[in-house]
Amino acid sequence: MAYPISRSKVLREWRLYFFVVPSLLMVLTFAYFPAVSAVYHSFFDWSGGEAKQFIGWDNFKRAFTDSTLLMSFATVGALMIFNLIKMIPSILLAVLIHRLTSNRWQYAYRALLVVPMIVPQLVTLFIWKFILDPNLGALNGVIEATGLKHVLVAINDFFGWGVFFEGVPIGWLSQPELILPALFIWGFPWIGTVGVLIYLAGLQSIGQEVYEAAELDGIGPFKKFIYIELPLILTQIRLSLVLLIIGTLGGYGLQLLLLNEYGGPGGRGMVPGLWMYNRAFVAGEFGYACSIGMILFSVILTLTFINNRYVRVDK
Amino acid sequence: MSAAVIKPARLHKKRDWPKHAIIWSFLLIEMFPLYMMFQVSFKDNASFIAQPWLPLSPEDWKWSNWLFAIKLIGPYLANTVFVAVTGTFCSLSLAILAAYFFARHKLPFSGVIWSAFLVLMLLPSVANIVPLFMLLKSMSLLNTLLALIVVGVAAGQVFNIFVLRNFIEDLPKDLFEAAEMDGASHFQQVINVVIPMASPIIGTLAILSFLSSWNDFLLPLIILRDKELFTLGVGLIYLDGEYVKPWGQIMASYFLASIPLIIIFLFTMRLFVRGLSAGAIKG
Numbered sequence: 001m002a003y004p005i006s007r008s009k010v011l012r013e014w015r016l017y018f019f020v021v022p023s024l025l026m027v028l029t030f031a032y033f034p035a036v037s038a039v040y041h042s043f044f045d046w047s048g049g050e051a052k053q054f055i056g057w058d059n060f061k062r063a064f065t066d067s068t069l070l071m072s073f074a075t076v077g078a079l080m081i082f083n084l085i086k087m088i089p090s091i092l093l094a095v096l097i098h099r100l101t102s103n104r105w106q107y108a109y110r111a112l113l114v115v116p117m118i119v120p121q122l123v124t125l126f127i128w129k130f131i132l133d134p135n136l137g138a139l140n141g142v143i144e145a146t147g148l149k150h151v152l153v154a155i156n157d158f159f160g161w162g163v164f165f166e167g168v169p170i171g172w173l174s175q176p177e178l179i180l181p182a183l184f185i186w187g188f189p190w191i192g193t194v195g196v197l198i199y200l201a202g203l204q205s206i207g208q209e210v211y212e213a214a215e216l217d218g219i220g221p222f223k224k225f226i227y228i229e230l231p232l233i234l235t236q237i238r239l240s241l242v243l244l245i246i247g248t249l250g251g252y253g254l255q256l257l258l259l260n261e262y263g264g265p266g267g268r269g270m271v272p273g274l275w276m277y278n279r280a281f282v283a284g285e286f287g288y289a290c291s292i293g294m295i296l297f298s299v300i301l302t303l304t305f306i307n308n309r310y311v312r313v314d315k
Numbered sequence: 316m317s318a319a320v321i322k323p324a325r326l327h328k329k330r331d332w333p334k335h336a337i338i339w340s341f342l343l344i345e346m347f348p349l350y351m352m353f354q355v356s357f358k359d360n361a362s363f364i365a366q367p368w369l370p371l372s373p374e375d376w377k378w379s380n381w382l383f384a385i386k387l388i389g390p391y392l393a394n395t396v397f398v399a400v401t402g403t404f405c406s407l408s409l410a411i412l413a414a415y416f417f418a419r420h421k422l423p424f425s426g427v428i429w430s431a432f433l434v435l436m437l438l439p440s441v442a443n444i445v446p447l448f449m450l451l452k453s454m455s456l457l458n459t460l461l462a463l464i465v466v467g468v469a470a471g472q473v474f475n476i477f478v479l480r481n482f483i484e485d486l487p488k489d490l491f492e493a494a495e496m497d498g499a500s501h502f503q504q505v506i507n508v509v510i511p512m513a514s515p516i517i518g519t520l521a522i523l524s525f526l527s528s529w530n531d532f533l534l535p536l537i538i539l540r541d542k543e544l545f546t547l548g549v550g551l552i553y554l555d556g557e558y559v560k561p562w563g564q565i566m567a568s569y570f571l572a573s574i575p576l577i578i579i580f581l582f583t584m585r586l587f588v589r590g591l592s593a594g595a596i597k598g
Binding site: 013015016017019020022023024026027029030031032033034035037038041048089093096097099100101102105109111112113114115116117118119120121122123124126127128129130131136138141188189191249250251252253256257273276277280281286289290293294296297300 | 331334335337338341342344345346347348349351352363364367368409410412413415416417419420422425428431432435438440441442443444445446447448449450452465466468469470472473476501526529530532533537547548551552555562565569572573576577580584
């Protein structure tokens with residue numbers, strides 16, 4: 001019964017298929033083809049030219065004994081923990097803005113939050129590179145001016161780190177030991193505009209009367225956060241987590257710009273994505289780079305899956 | 316009655332000031348790099364080292380930094396605007412048509428095609444970049460702006476179609492039926508019904524697409540070789556590679572790179588704020 005109807009409809013509406021063809025062609029060419037090609041070439045010894053040689057699993061075997069790659073996964077693990085911590089200020093700020101009684105101020109702050117977005121991300125990165133500059137940078141200026149330098153030197157002498165010295169500017173991006181701390185500090189106070197707006201959207205469903213009722217019950221600000229606000233933004237937090245996993249594991253623009261294609265001095269800032277970039281465009285080992293990409297892809301997929309499976313949101 | 320209303324409001328006002336203070340301190344630190352960028356852009360290295368924090372008085376401002384920046388960045392800006400505008404326009408045109416296809420009728424295979432698009436959301440672009448480079452090489456698109464446009468269009472399809480499909484499906488069916496009665500073809504329905512009705516969401520998507528194109532620097536860095544073709548991203552990276560850094564000129568260039576976004580931001584403030592919140596809920 002349904003068949004002839006849909007058939008006549010197809011005959012009438014077949015032109016509609018032309019509407020999806022351009023999009024589909026674009027996606028097939030520039031998204032599906034490269035993906036399939038990456039899987040295919042990860043089994044080849046290939047330096048980008050016509051000549052390539054099938055070597056089976058050798059690229060993957062090499063990857064699992066590649067000390068740089070293994071180190072880079074440790075580094076990216078640390079960065080992931082940093083980024084988890086860096087989520088907190090955005091959540092706090094969103095809650096603070098939401099608790100304001102004046103709707104006008106709420107809108108004004110939302111608008112002000114968007115202002116930093118007018119600066120291209122690349123420029124933000126370069127400005128941070130400038131802030132971290134040993135001689136001219138604002139960070140060292142603040143550390144010297146507040147006397148924090150003496151504290152750091154004292155701690156350094158106590159533990160014998162050999163990192164901070166009196167009278168020597170701190171080379172945040174040039175001393176191997178300081179690369180990870182520098183990658184933590186950059187972006188302070190770590191407000192992500194998109195993040196805050198996401199959380200605010202989640203909080204919108206809490207009305208003022210909920211707060212008034214809570215106040216009548218004598219619930220403090222911290223408990224309010226745990227019992228009223230946090231449950232409502234869990235969906236958004238999960239979304240941020242997914243974005244964070246994908247962004248941190250796959251990202252390498254930050255390291256490429258702040259440091260260099262070797263992950264800075266001592267390779268302390270090397271992340272898997274950067275190593276892939278390095279192998280492909282510095283060393284010309286395109287086959288090996290593809291297999292690093294595949295490994296990275298499986299790790300990202302697994303983590304995203306675990307996140308969706310276990311960070312549950314009860315509606 | 317009125318006293319009862321006013322009193323709690325006053326109480327709230329009183330309790331709100333610490334929140335305002337904390338929010339402002341967050342915002343001020345967040346804005347500090349912007350301030351530095353602005354004030355350093357008028358200094359030469361000597362006056363910057365003498366007084367890094369405070370701005371110079373306006374009569375000492377070195378406008379030559381800005382002249383240098385305009386000469387240097389101008390061509391890059393033009394390239395970037397060309398790529399971003401063309402890319403955004405093509406991306407949205409294709410996405411509107413495709414979204415119309417999915418939203419209007421359920422034709423055979425449309426489910427399959429839909430899932431083909433959705434799967435791409437799982438695919439991280441990081442694994443793709445090496446084969447993409449080789450593909451562009453074999454299409455002899457390396458070192459062209461066209462490559463940036465087509466890759467950008469392809470990358471934006473999934474998200475744009477996803478959002479637009481939901482929106483078009485929510486439009487009242489009567490509108491389409493009425494248009495059909497008048498003998499409008501599907502293309503005419505897109506032009507005369509979908510685009511006017513969906514203009515706010517199209518505007519938001521256009522801004523997001525423009526922003527992502529503006530912010531992209533990895534692909535241009537890999538693809539572009541000729542100085543005349545550089546987009547902002549690559550241009551600024553090469554500027555950063557100079558040995559002796561004239562900070563004033565560099566900061567003026569950075570500021571100049573932000574100006575087009577500032578203009579867009581001024582005109583589309585509402586779309587910006589709302590679009591980001593709404594897009595966030597959907598995603």
